[in-house]
Amino acid sequence: MEVIEVGNLRKQYRDRLAVDDVSFTVERGEIFGVLGPNGAGKTTTVECVAGLRTPDSGTVSVLGGLTGTALKERLGVQLQNSTLPEKIKVWEALDLYSSFYRAPADWVALMERLGLADKRDTPYGKLSGGQQQRLSIALALVGNPEVAILDELTTGLDPQARRDTWELIEQVRQDGVTILLVTHFMEEAERLCDRIAVIDSGRVVAVDSPAGLITRVGGRQTVRFRPSRPVADAVLEALPEVAEVRRSGEQLVVTGTGDLLLAVTTALAAAGVTPAGLRVEGATLDDAFLTLTGKKIPS
């Protein structure tokens, strides 16, 4: 069953076209990613889904066409750059926001689950970035929503806090909440999302599972190693399997297709070079994204 249906969405701001033509559907219980570079129209798209903006044209239907307050009762939203007053305490924020809903979640249990119980009396302004983000997620969930929209939820977090947040999102999904996740982090999209809509310049470039997107890139591989002694790029570039040779410090990074590893090692043996720390990597979501959009997202 489709929980969110977006069809040919278009939204123009005064001076620029934010969303040109975006369509996708989200199934119940799924973690659906909206992935794209900054300025691709991700946030505008989900703001239209959340009913915070009116699209110029196209259709948005959430939970069978709910709008207004009825929609907001069942939709949890965590937006970028939404903070709280500096001096509000964790428990006060949860208590207050839970009072906005007719059938809220138990905010004490939610606070414990998000690891904020020992920060209960800490004012928002004194929380760390990760704790603020967790409180923000808690507030998006305090209404016991069926669908949660989470916009760039791990931006600015350290790697540990990011991993903790990912685990949390997986738990939330296990509770049956459908999640629409906006991100520009490849690792996040690959780890969490069942399906991803890749958006670039206001248009959907592809909708597929992370594995499906990677398959589209073809059998692209990367071989990395440290040569035991200097080797000219030309030696490897001459091989038909090799597409590109890059140097990264002492490392050589060779990209190509076919039986790349065998070709490279054979050529190296012939040149009397031993490859140390040899590693082969298949295509990643980064590669898929690069191929689909022609853009690289700095991580």
Added chain:
Amino acid sequence: MNKMILTEAKLFLRDPAGTIFAVLLPLTLLLGLGSIPGFQEPSPELGGERPIDTQLPGMMVILSVVTMALTVLPGTLVGYREKGVLRRMSTTPVSPVRLLVAQVVNNLAVAVTATALLVGLGFLVLGSVPPKSPLAFAGVFVLGTASMFGLGLLVAAVTSKAQTAQGIGSLLMFPLLFMAGMWVPREVMPELVRRIGDFLPMAPFADALRATWAGNAPQMLHLVVMALTVLVTGVLAARLFRWE
């Protein structure tokens, strides 16, 4: 709604600046200046009134009201918009209008409390006579306060940064306070300056407040200027206010 008002009240009290400037400063000025013997003598400039009768306490009431209306209220509201507090609330079933209402209610409550303290302590400590026409005084207080809050909401509507809002609020506050007689009583101002003041919203508030305090009728012109200010600023603020 009650929970929101209560939360906003707690947040106000946690920031000492609001209480200091809107409550403690006017009270200290009243009791401090009012203890100077000169302020307790009938003054020919004030037509034989003692400064502690209506001039000093009246101006302190105005000071408290406009501090809340022109700096605290717009600073808080614009800060909420700037930091996305209003935006977050707009994703919930509750409209951010309620937050605005809670803010106005709280700020009004502070202004009323400060006024009650100024009247009460002025009477107990200094022997200032409490307002002789209490009902008319309350009416003028409500109208004048509404006009000042309207002005503050208008400032909040047209600025996008909290610091700018507070800056513009202060920039409006000081000339208006001067015209209202904060530093030089209106009675001794040159005729032209006083006439100009009649049409700026704060001086009519001050004059009408002092008139009802002394038991006299306020000038119709002053009531009309205040009512027009409420109307114009209210409509403009509602039209221009942006939630993000």
